[in-house]
Amino acid sequence: MLCSLLAGLPFVSAVAADDPVFLSQPEMLQDHGAGEGPVWHPRLGLLTSGEGNINRRDLAGQSSVFRADAGSNGLLFDRQGRLVICDNQRRQVQRIEADGTLRVLADSYQGSRFNQPNDLTIDSKKRIYFTDPQYGDRSGMEMLDDEGQKVEGVYRIDPDGRVTRIIAHEVDRPNGLIVTPDDQFLYVADNNNELGGARKLWRFDLNADGTLDLKTQTLIYDWGTTRGPDGMKLDQQGRLYVAAGLNKPRPPAQTADRPTAGIYVFSPAGEKIDFLSIPRDETTNCAFGGKDGKTLFVTAGGTLWSVRTAVPGYQLFGGR
Template sequence: MPARCLEKLPPFSILLFSLLAGLFFSSAVAADDSVFVGKPVMLQDHGAGEGPVWHPQLGLLTSGEGNINRRDLAGKTSVFRADAGSNGLLFDRQGRLLICDNKRRRVERIEADGSLNVLADSYEGSRFNQPNDLTIDSKNRIYFTDPQYGDRSGMEMLDDQGRKVEGVYRIDPDGSVTRIITHEVDRPNGLIVTPDDRFLYVADNNNELGGARKLWRFNLNADGTPDLETQTLIHDWGTTRGPDGMKLDQQGQLYVAAGLNKSRPPAQTADGPTAGIYVFSPEGKQIDFLAIPRDETTNCAFGGDDGKTLFVTAGGTLWSVRTAIAGYQLFSGQ
């Protein structure tokens, strides 16, 4: 179905969508206290499936249609890297682009000279599933998720008992790889480490029948391992689409892409429009919600000159909305 922005929808459809979203999220904060300023605007109707990341000079990069695509500071779009096979993207503190290449089942980095460096493609002799998303802590350790969506026949990751593993891994600066979560999360997707290294958030996004659709928080030990006994449920999306990508603002509030506007029985249901960006306080309480009238809302990233523009990927489309608080960025461009 072709993407259409809100302005192109019939007036009755816009009214109905707004009323349903308001009723479903009546527990959200009052409009005057919203972290969002204004309404979301669609910038592109294609090419932005996942992995948005901002660069002060390059503009916005996204994963879509098999490529890494660029939207420059003037809004002009182009292919930044063809046939990248990418999902999650992230600039490290040195401005190098980290890539979750789920096509080639590995984590990569584009170096300052433009060369491609494979950081990890296997663990204990087994190839990864589909590296999905990644985050970096204050010690420059890289954490990434490795779910398996779709055909599972090619999975090599098994535990000691022969069970298939969809885990979370850490790449240390010396190149060593450690599995830090094995079965504590059903199907890990988005993840993020807080700037103080205190917490690791992991999105549990198994949208098959009976699968978990939950947001978890773990205390993070000094050695980069989560304290599994501290696993805390932040939010459960029930039977709608679970949490995907996420980002933090400079006040420690968490912005999570999740939800669904139209049911996909029997595995996914939608009791009203729930697709969009969910915002949680540092204490784990939902404080706001931004409805996006497009399935599926997959990820988000802060950017713009002042860091107060939130870019949202949804079903291949790209949206933007202004925020009251700037986002937390690893790379400042300095």
């Protein structure tokens, strides 16, 4: 199984079961301003979503507001170095163009406004995939299927601007997601932390046209009744780093008999191979960065942490 999966991932070198993942203990860098959406830029440094803004931590470690009142969650630099934003307050996916102007890429599907665009990923053909869950008050939801059922889905934005729903009810409440560099798989975090909700990580085969083979839906990991999976990233050996878990129970919906908050690492074959504990609830997302790409930045409860890794992260944009 492992060999067959590795064969489909040209960026992967052989991964031994005992290869190290983390080379240090996590260190807190900031105690506020880093709620979600970490993304690295080789000139700007690290951007995070927090306190309603997009915040910047520059290469010298100095913090500032990069974009005020952004309403953002997920952030990603595309291959051209443009910042793509999930604005869950305005219910849009946006992009900051090279000249600094803000372009709305998508704000509705079939005439209905999105719920709360949450996280995003981009494939090799420049197609953007994003999740659209609804957390909190559900009274303003417009997304319905043909039977009138509310939809928390996954969507694709093609380079020509066309929007397509690729997941409707196959997952409970989609959150983080990532496509592998060869466009073979799409991983989706199913993170419904209400009583009885799913807290699972799924993998789908991605077709050449950007649709999913829904019959290939594969369960990678189930967090049970603790907090489910959130944001995720890949390293250059194809290992998947997923932010999830909870340190203090929140009964009755979220329970944990031991601390589970941190970064879960899975092999390309889908096996859990490591866990890094983060002593702060909630661990929401992560991003690789630093000069050598071997620093993993972790957002947790508004705080920002870093840890050194043995392998660099996979980055879409590496320019300056």
